Amino acid sequence: MINDITQFTELLDKILRPYVEVLTFGIDIAAGLVIVISAIIAFVSFLKILTKSRTVQTHEKETIRLSLARGMILALDFEVGSDILKTILLPGVNELAILGVIVAIRIGLSWSLSKEINRHHDIKTKIDTDLDKSNDTEAK
Amino acid sequence: MLSVIAPIIIEILTIITQILDFIAVTNIAISIFQFVVSRFFARHDFVFPHYKKRLGGSSSSSNRKYNFFKMKLFGGNICIGDLVKGLLLSLEFESASAILKLGIFTTSITLLSEPLSSNLDKFAFFVGILTLRIVLNQSLRKYEIN
Numbered sequence: 001m002i003n004d005i006t007q008f009t010e011l012l013d014k015i016l017r018p019y020v021e022v023l024t025f026g027i028d029i030a031a032g033l034v035i036v037i038s039a040i041i042a043f044v045s046f047l048k049i050l051t052k053s054r055t056v057q058t059h060e061k062e063t064i065r066l067s068l069a070r071g072m073i074l075a076l077d078f079e080v081g082s083d084i085l086k087t088i089l090l091p092g093v094n095e096l097a098i099l100g101v102i103v104a105i106r107i108g109l110s111w112s113l114s115k116e117i118n119r120h121h122d123i124k125t126k127i128d129t130d131l132d133k134s135n136d137t138e139a140k
Numbered sequence: 141m142l143s144v145i146a147p148i149i150i151e152i153l154t155i156i157t158q159i160l161d162f163i164a165v166t167n168i169a170i171s172i173f174q175f176v177v178s179r180f181f182a183r184h185d186f187v188f189p190h191y192k193k194r195l196g197g198s199s200s201s202s203n204r205k206y207n208f209f210k211m212k213l214f215g216g217n218i219c220i221g222d223l224v225k226g227l228l229l230s231l232e233f234e235s236a237s238a239i240l241k242l243g244i245f246t247t248s249i250t251l252l253s254e255p256l257s258s259n260l261d262k263f264a265f266f267v268g269i270l271t272l273r274i275v276l277n278q279s280l281r282k283y284e285i286n
Binding site for chain 2: 036062
């Protein structure tokens with residue numbers, strides 16, 4: 001009975017290991033792709049706004065930065081998923097500690113980003129309101 | 141399979157981090173160039189001879205003078221804000237690079253079973269950059285600098 005369980009565990013490990021390796025490979029590449037696509041879009045947008053006025057540039061840079069940060073958060077989510085799968089293969093104390101740090105940073109990053117998005121939204125609303133008011137005054 | 145996959149992942153992620161570093165450096169260079177050029181234009185009156193002529197001959201010259209100097213002053217403030225936003229954007233690119241370096245780090249220690257100490261610099265870079273990013277953004281938000 002014990003031999004059967006041991007054999008079954010070994011068999012499961014043989015099946016599981018390559019499967020997890022392929023999965024982590026795919027997830028790592030996905031994280032890389034998300035970051036590359038976000039970065040390229042951000043860089044192209046940055047180059048596009050260079051011809052615009054200073055005020056527009058300053059505001060647009062914040063928008064670009066936040067969109068890149070959203071991509072970064074998504075990539076970090078992928079990395080956390082990949083790390084969880086890797087700890088299945090090697091469940092050591094070091095790996096678990098690293099995973100803990102990554103998750104803590106991810107939480108901090110998400111919190112910081114949500115605050116920034118709210119602030120950016122408030123500023124944008126204020127600018128739009130001021131613009132509408134000035135347009136109304138000019139029309140009158 | 142393990143020995144084949146891990147180096148490929150590391151190679152791809154390393155190339156991507158190098159591209160991101162290049163973009164961040166380009167971004168910093170463009171922002172600083174813009175800042176220097178804007179400050180140069182803002183400080184030297186000789187670049188606005190056309191405006192000066194117009195100011196001298198017009199009937200509502202005081203009002204125009206006021207608007208002209210207001211524009212110059214406002215332009216200077218916008219320059220600094222623009223530079224700060226540009227540098228923050230570069231920090232964002234570096235943060236993205238740090239996330240991928242973390243991927244390299246975890247791949248090295250788990251799939252390749254390399255010792256933790258040999259890749260600790262990448263992990264320190266990740267923690268350092270992202271902590272800096274969070275602290276900097278929260279400070280800017282708290283004091284409403286940008």
